[in-house]
Amino acid sequence: MLNQHFSHRHPLAAATVAEDDGAICSGCELRLSGDAYKCIKPKCEFHLHDLCFSLPPEIHHPSHPKHPLILAGSPPYAGGEFACDACGDLGSGFIYRCPRCQFDLHIHCAALPETVIGKNHGHPLRLVFHYKGKGFCCGVCEGGLGNGCWVYCCGDCDFGVHVDCFVGEDEDEDEEIE
Structure with missing residues (x-):
């Protein structure tokens, strides 16, 4: 078929x-x-x-509550790439976007859970959109954060991880997180 x-x-x-x-x-x-x-x-x-x-053609995402995000088969920008507003990485494949605001997400970033439990951190971590805090240091890679990128943060202690580092944490059995 x-x-x-x-x-x-x-x-x-x-x-x-x-x-x-x-x-x-x-x-x-x-x-x-x-x-x-x-x-x-x-x-x-x-x-x-x-x-x-099978992705839905339109989603309503909590990171951009004013408008729906529309699925596009490719970025509408010159050069055929976009910078994801969640992780900051470039993409050239499917994109969820708000045409009004030029807000763009990788499809996998749009599907990130809002709350996660890390295997080596006892508290739930909440996805924070457009993190603007100062002095962020990832609890996995110890790197800083680009302005406005998403992070998973603990509400009980001063702990946070990059979205990509949290995803990698589940795959790396030897990584220790405080």
């Missing part, structure tokens, strides 16, 4: 992608394995995770 996706002009077919294929999802720009959709045209390297194929 063939499927059409708004972000690609060719039909897509359901497929199972092996991890060692080296395929990259055209939506989230992350490595692809498992259930996916693949372009049926030869030499077209368009792939989507099953979840990226």
Whole structure:
């Protein structure tokens, strides 16, 4: 069965992608394995995770409560890239954006949970949008923070981690967090 996706002009077919294929999802720009959709045209390297194929076309996000964020298949900017307002990293794949405010999020940043529990920190950490505090030092990498980026912070103590460092914390069994 063939499927059409708004972000690609060719039909897509359901497929199972092996991890060692080296395929990259055209939506989230992350490595692809498992259930996916693949372009049926030869030499077209368009792939989507099953979840990226099924993303809602519009979301309401607490970081930008005034307007909905609209899913776009690519950034509308010259050069084809955007800077994510959550993590500050560049992206060229799918983007949730507010066209009125030029507010842009990677799709994976838009899906971050608002509260998390770290394996090495006893208190819940809350996602803080547009952190403006001074002297931030990440509890994992000990690095500073770009102005306005999101962080996970503990409300009970002076502890916080970069979003990317928290995500990596779950993958690294040897990392110690206070």
